[in-house]
Amino acid sequence: MTERLVVVGGDAAGMSAASQARRRRGRDELEIVAFERGAHTSYSACGIPYWIGGLVAGGRDALVARSPEAFARDHAIDVRLGHDVTTVDLDRREVVARGPGGDVRLGFDHLVLGAGAGPVTPDWAAEAFAAGTRGVYRAQTLPDGEAIRAAVGAGARRAVVCGGGYIGVEVTEALLRRGLDVTVVQRGPQLMGSIDPEVSVGLRHAMEGHGATLRCGTVARGLVTRAGAVTAVATDQGEIPADLVVLALGVRPRTELAAAAGLRIGGSGGIATDDRQRALDADGAVVEGVYAAGDCTEVVHRVYGRRMTVALGTHANKQGRVAGITIGGGQARFPGVVGTAITGFFDVEAARTGLSCAEMGRAGVECVHATIESTTIAGYLPDAPRVTVRLVAEAATGRVVGGQLVGGRGAGKRIDTIATAVTAGMTAEDLVGLDLAYCPPYSPVWDPVQVAARKLLDALG
């Protein structure tokens, strides 16, 4: 008999799950229906800043990895756009979705919740959106990107970016590329709070060097408007004139549906699952046939086992894959994350993985760190880019638990070496002994990661 898989949310997690399930179970065995409340499937939210910046040649459609038509044609997956799932009934094994033609009620044998995460929106901003104030936007969805592009095209000159995390930095570059004056308003004392200030200093200099105004330790309190359009952002440090305001204050898992259905929401705020992405009930027991994946879930940090939420397409794809394989009868597990992240600002690349000394301290573990300056290629080659690398280790064992780096071209993806070593539980000595690739145009004879590992060994004593 044909079973039915219902997917809630047609983005990375949900559609990865659908595709993987289809690979293992043909259309005679498994009907797949995906409800997506927006107008697109599987788009790259992370690509939106680059689209705003004019770097995506193919325009909006280039950010869509696969269209509903392609899902239907290639995978026999029935994607229903503009359908907002309003109810998940686990007793009846059915969902209700509100669509353009009214409510749709559909039973399921398997359910994947991939509702994603929604933007953190302060009250003042929510009021502005409700009132239809012109000039204030988020940068999460394709319509968000389209609106910002339109505002830039209509002549916006002065932008305020609220939030100095990854997306804030990327949107700042995009707007500078488009010729705007940009001020970044950041509540905390520094941009990129997940990278220690001694390491991120090169990023700050690059941003200032490109003309961005950084207002750290500043809290946005509201908008000043005239005739329904933004004219300034009001902060605790006074008003900052703006005709374009972009909110990049992070996101929160969308868990309302799951909570209402009686699924367990973890302490970190995401839907709780096991490592096969199976949702749990209030008692922590697996709910058969119900899965959650992507930004709406919580993930486990592989170094200290702490549960957390991380909104990143790479995790969503991996989790969706695991859910889909499981639905298809295969074996796969999502092992968790080590907190790897990367961003850039023009030629500067910034990345981190694992835990910082501060995070280690909060976990009650004494740590040691070492920070070095080097170059990403042989220093005698022209314009060898500089790089700062910090490594963090447990004081008692020498095990490397985290790393951060900021530098020029070629710096960023070196974080993957550290992430792999952290995952493997390698010590500083292990890192020093790694056989990393050396050739002058690609690395100094001691890779910067290993220069840092050597200094870390010294620090460990």
Next chain:
Amino acid sequence: MTERLVVVGGDAAGMSAASQARRRRGRDELEIVAFERGAHTSYSACGIPYWIGGLVAGGRDALVARSPEAFARDHAIDVRLGHDVTTVDLDRREVVARGPGGDVRLGFDHLVLGAGAGPVTPDWAAEAFAAGTRGVYRAQTLPDGEAIRAAVGAGARRAVVCGGGYIGVEVTEALLRRGLDVTVVQRGPQLMGSIDPEVSVGLRHAMEGHGATLRCGTVARGLVTRAGAVTAVATDQGEIPADLVVLALGVRPRTELAAAAGLRIGGSGGIATDDRQRALDADGAVVEGVYAAGDCTEVVHRVYGRRMTVALGTHANKQGRVAGITIGGGQARFPGVVGTAITGFFDVEAARTGLSCAEMGRAGVECVHATIESTTIAGYLPDAPRVTVRLVAEAATGRVVGGQLVGGRGAGKRIDTIATAVTAGMTAEDLVGLDLAYCPPYSPVWDPVQVAARKLLDALG
């Protein structure tokens, strides 16, 4: 009482050992004398092709990491240039070096052999060098580089590079940059024998695209000369006109001194040591106080324990460090290699690590491999560079034992992720689960290494 450390060979291995020993033992405790038969210390042999190509702004001196004067001033290390050590007497604990002022006889408490590796030179080439034939060179030492630069400067137009390995590829780029016509003569059926042809095809296309003529399956047999200068290379496929010939046929460990002293030479042809770089005697017992490091030694491959020789500055530095720390009374071990290597040709980057399927087969282990095409950054960004990745795993366990990749900017150093995973003994599933850095300008949402790991998982079944 002051002890004495004598170092034979003033390059990466020897001088790393000397520096590390000095860090741990002051000048009152340890006298350090280094004999170097050439005119330079610690130079970057790997940088010579880039110097020939005109990419090293500071000229020859920029390739010297540290001068004898700096070693004397900063580390109280007495470097004696132009001194060729002719005898190592382990019974008397002394060496004899032939210098400009005659023989020098010097006792030692600690000895580091870092004589490096010498170029493989066929008889016909040795005869040419002995006869002073103009237009034929190697590319190993600074004088070699100087001679090639002089020949190019004097108007050489047609070059033949003998040998299509790493150095051959790099010298080919250098000579093309300088405007020469270049033909590469390679005995084997393909360039870069350590990368499978299905993967290296992009490198071959790049070389041909830049105008290099590739003559694989061709054996150089001699030189044609006129008036003491090269006019052609004679091969088994006929003559190839040339006014500049560069030999890049690989190197062999220099072990004569060690062998004459009664030290053990391993089956791979390098001086045998333990993992603290202590030399062994004929019975395999540690010879106290005698160390060997760098290109003159044999190293252990961490995947299958096979002993081999690998001439690479990165290993020489690490081994020298271990020898120096051991001499200084500290603890350090050189864990071996996984065969990581990288090179490039203009915008194409090529790298490998671990073992190939062919090597696995020779080791009697059944393997599975998977090869994928992807991009190094998000495919929707302009000019996203292509990359081909191959991963190799043990069929029985799924353990990843090797990888190869060839692609555009950003491809090459991804080999470090694979090298780290191979070192840690990760399986294909482990690689799929790694938390690698994602952001559109630096990676697709699935890093190419993980796309390959997924396909490898499928192949493993």
